[in-house]
Amino acid sequence: MPIYTYENLNKDQHCTYCLGGFDVMQKLSDKKLTHCTYCGYPVKKIIRSVNLQGSITGSSQSTLSQKNIEKQGFTQYRKVGKGKYEKSAGKGPDTIDAD
Ligand SMILES: [Zn+2]
Numbered sequence: 201m202p203i204y205t206y207e208n209l210n211k212d213q214h215c216t217y218c219l220g221g222f223d224v225m226q227k228l229s230d231k232k233l234t235h236c237t238y239c240g241y242p243v244k245k246i247i248r249s250v251n252l253q254g255s256i257t258g259s260s261q262s263t264l265s266q267k268n269i270e271k272q273g274f275t276q277y278r279k280v281g282k283g284k285y286e287k288s289a290g291k292g293p294d295t296i297d298a299d
Pocket residue numbers: 214215216217218219236237238239240241
């Protein structure tokens with residue numbers, strides 16, 4: 201069953217349920233909602249694009265700063281060419297040649 205998102209666009213007439221939008225699972229044959237089922241104020245069906253990347257809000261990139269890497273005793277390399285890596289943080293050889 202598709203999930204429809206409704207939003208109350210009226211800043212003054214809403215309840216906590218419809219404020220900011222809500223999702224409703226409806227059959228295709230179901231009539232679309234025109235009013236909030238709780239407060240009865242008008243709501244509007246909105247098209248929400250599914251953004252899978254938006255759901256990944258991990259902070260692993262920000263916590264692995266270069267200073268942290270050195271503190272933890274890790275070494276970070278960045279790829280500079282085919283099979284070649286250059287040290288960007290930490291201890292170890294300045295370059296690695298993987299070939
Ligand atoms: Zn409401």
